[in-house]
Amino acid sequence: MTDKCGTLGSVPRSGADARRRLQQAALELYQERGFDRTTSAEIAARAGVNERTFFRHFPDKREVLFDGEADLRAALMQSVAEAPGELPALDALLHAFRRAAQILEDNRAFREPRLRIIAATPTLRERELAKAAMLTDALAEALRQRGVADRLAGLAAATGWATFHHAAQDWIDDPSRSLEKHLLQAFDDLRGLAS
C-alpha cells in the first residue's frame, strides 16, 4: 500500500537513515504548514515510512526537533570539567558557554529554521524550556564535581544559563555582533546587576 520501495527505489533501510529522513521531513512540514497543522502520518509519509515507525524513533511529535540537545549538554559538561582549575563557578560556566557559542555560530544556518518554528509554537517552547532545565541540572552537577559548594552549584548554573540564554537572544535579534561579544556583555551586565 505504501510506496515503500516505489518512490525512492531500494533505499538503505538502516534504521538510522529512516531517522534522518523523518527529521528532515518533519522540519520541512513544520515550516510549510506549521507544527500543529502537520500530522505525524504526514511526516511519516514524506519520509517514506509508516506512521508507527515515526514513534519508534521519536517519543513524540516535538522531540524530532530536539535531537542535538544531548550533544550540546555533553559538550557543555565537558567544557565545565576542563575549565582552568581554580576558576570560580560563574567563570567556569562562561568558559563553557564560549565554547558552546562557537558551536552555535558555526551551524547557525542549520539551527535558524528550527528556532523560528519553536518560537512560533507554544507547545514547542514548553519542550525547549524543559530541555533547558535538564541542561542546567547537568551544569549544576558538573559544577559540583568541580568542587563548587553544593548549595551554590544549582544557583550558579541557573543564573549562568539565564545569562547565556539572554545573550543568545540578543544575538538573534542583532547578529551583526558575534555571540561571544553578546555573551561577554551579558556576563558583565550580570555582575553589574549584582554589585
Next chain:
Amino acid sequence: MTDKCGTLGSVPRSGADARRRLQQAALELYQERGFDRTTSAEIAARAGVNERTFFRHFPDKREVLFDGEADLRAALMQSVAEAPGELPALDALLHAFRRAAQILEDNRAFREPRLRIIAATPTLRERELAKAAMLTDALAEALRQRGVADRLAGLAAATGWATFHHAAQDWIDDPSRSLEKHLLQAFDDLRGLAS
C-alpha cells in the same frame, strides 16, 4: 444517563461552582492514581459534570493545576511597581519576592500536594516551566516600567526569578527555616557568585 442531579441533589449550577468542583476532583484523582492514569472523563464524572464541560473550563488536563498563577503574577508585578523608587533592579525584585514568599508560606498546606504532583509528572513540570517563563517576562516588563534599562530588564528578571526559585526549592527541602530566610540567603549567594 449521568447522575446530574442524582448524587448531589440540586446543586447550585453557577458555572464557577462547577469549575471549583472540577479542580477539586482533578487534584484528588491526580493524587490517588497519578496524573497520567486519570482520564478527563474520570475527573468530570467525579465533579458531576460532562467531560465536555471540563474542557470548557480548562483548555487542557494540565491547566487545572495552574489556576492561581495569574494572581501570583499580578501580585508580583504590583509589588515590583510599588517598590521604593530608586531601588536597583535586583532589590526591587527581592522586595516583590518577599511579598510573594509571604503568600506562599500562608497557604503552604494548600499548595503542597499540588507541588508533589507536579514534581512527579514530567509533562506538568514542562507546563510549570512555561508559566515561570511567562512570569519572568511579566517581571521584565514591570522592571522596564520602573525605568530599568531595556537591555538589563530581561536579564535581571531571569536571574532574579532563578534565585527566587532556588530559594523556594531550598525551603521545600528544609522548611525549618522561613522562606524569607532562604530568600535572603539566596540573594546573598547570588551577589557572592557575581563578585
Next chain:
DNA sequence: CCGCATTTGTCAGTCACTGGCGCTACGGGC
C-alpha cells in the same frame, strides 16, 4: 542455506481535545 536479531508494516485501541447542535435555567424588559 539457516537461524537470529533488528527494523518495519499493520491493525486495533485508548485518550485528549474540538466543533456543532439542542436543551435548559436564569435575569431583565414589558
Next chain:
DNA sequence: GCCCGTAGCGCCAGTGACTGACAAATGCGG
C-alpha cells in the same frame, strides 16, 4: 405573568497523538 437573550451544559461525532501486539522483511554470522 410572559418573552427573550444569554450562559452554561449535555450529547454526539470526529480528528489526531500515541501504544501494544503480532507478523513480515531485511541483513548478518555460522
